[in-house]
Amino acid sequence: MHELSIANSILEAARAEALRRPGARLLKVGVRVGELSGVQPDALSFSFEALVRGSDLEPLALEIEACPRRQRCPECGREFEVHDFDITCPGCGEERTRCISGDELDLAYIEIEES
Amino acid sequence: MSKIPLEKKVLNENDRIAAQLRARFAEHGILCLNFVSSPGAGKTTLLERTLEGFPPTERVAVLAGDIQTDNDARRLARFGFPVKQITTGGACHLDARMVERALAEWRLDELDLLFIENVGNLVCPAGYDLGEAAKVVILSVTEGDDKPLKYPAIFFRAELLVVSKTDLLPHVPFNVASARESALRVHPGMEILELSSLTAVGLEGWRRWLEERRRAVRAATPAPANPGRTESG
Numbered sequence: 412m413h414e415l416s417i418a419n420s421i422l423e424a425a426r427a428e429a430l431r432r433p434g435a436r437l438l439k440v441g442v443r444v445g446e447l448s449g450v451q452p453d454a455l456s457f458s459f460e461a462l463v464r465g466s467d468l469e470p471l472a473l474e475i476e477a478c479p480r481r482q483r484c485p486e487c488g489r490e491f492e493v494h495d496f497d498i499t500c501p502g503c504g505e506e507r508t509r510c511i512s513g514d515e516l517d518l519a520y521i522e523i524e525e526s
Numbered sequence: 527m528s529k530i531p532l533e534k535k536v537l538n539e540n541d542r543i544a545a546q547l548r549a550r551f552a553e554h555g556i557l558c559l560n561f562v563s564s565p566g567a568g569k570t571t572l573l574e575r576t577l578e579g580f581p582p583t584e585r586v587a588v589l590a591g592d593i594q595t596d597n598d599a600r601r602l603a604r605f606g607f608p609v610k611q612i613t614t615g616g617a618c619h620l621d622a623r624m625v626e627r628a629l630a631e632w633r634l635d636e637l638d639l640l641f642i643e644n645v646g647n648l649v650c651p652a653g654y655d656l657g658e659a660a661k662v663v664i665l666s667v668t669e670g671d672d673k674p675l676k677y678p679a680i681f682f683r684a685e686l687l688v689v690s691k692t693d694l695l696p697h698v699p700f701n702v703a704s705a706r707e708s709a710l711r712v713h714p715g716m717e718i719l720e721l722s723s724l725t726a727v728g729l730e731g732w733r734r735w736l737e738e739r740r741r742a743v744r745a746a747t748p749a750p751a752n753p754g755r756t757e758s759g
Contacts, residue, residue: 413618413650422534438527442536449652449679496675496711507714509662514682516653524527524628
């Protein structure tokens with residue numbers, strides 16, 4: 412259940428960004444969570460809501476973009492989404508493709524209201 | 527209302543400290559390995575067997591992470607090498623700052639090898655970089671052989687999979703071939719070893735793997751400065 416500490420890191424980062432813009436009120440934080448990141452989106456939402464509730468940041472919202480694993484084929488250059496761990500290139504059948512995304516845990520954006 | 531793109535890592539602060547640790551390990555020629563597994567898969571026992579095989583002059587140390595107690599540190603300290611327990615007091619993983627703090631009292635120039643035994647957990651430790659050269663994931667044969675598919679994050683990030691407790695294979699339904707296949711589906715090219723810390727079967731392969739990694743670190747480390755000279759930087 413490390414989603415609670417992840418949620419806390421998200422809040423700290425968002426707060427730091429908001430502080431750089433005096434007078435601004437945080438409305439929403441957007442994160443990207445890869446399927447290989449080890450972070451469970453539902454547990455993250457739950458933890459985030461629990462931390463925000465009753466705090467000065469209420470009613471801050473969290474938007475999670477779940478990111479699938481993507482591979483690139485070194486032979487034909489094709490980039491594709493992986494389903495059921497099958498990393499074979501759908502274009503040319505090459506088996507040794509390289510992972511290019513899916514392990515991210517990124518703070519994508521914040522939405523603020525400027526006064 | 528405005529939307530401001532950030533494009534930052536959520537664990538930016540952890541990653542920053544981990545990068546500093548990694549740079550310090552490289553500077554001192556230290557191979558640092560981060561052991562991750564479910565509770566009870568045999569991290570401490572494998573470390574015991576590893577330390578046992580070292581001569582007393584070996585420059586090795588262990589950081590052992592647990593939620594409570596220093597039982598593991600006491601087990602590992604029997605071999606005479608520096609061992610420190612990190613009790614997380616509830617946290618399910620180690621983070622880079624805990625490692626940085628634990629290392630503060632040690633002189634890194636007296637070490638060549640550092641083992642970090644993470645908190646027993648296959649999920650949370652996966653996301654936290656500790657500055658290690660490699661994560662080693664241990665899967666015991668009393669677990670399910672489909673674990674790599676259930677917990678892909680750690681198997682994706684670990685460089686080596688150690689299948690442990692192989693002495694129990696005659697008594698359990700674990701299928702080594704399917705475990706290997708599952709691990710390789712998640713992480714093509716992953717290195718895999720099978721061993722039993724109890725009977726020592728397979729430990730040679732582990733020692734060879736370790737020696738190869740240590741050789742690579744030595745080759746990449748500049749020779750220590752002549753102690754008679756002062757150097758800047």
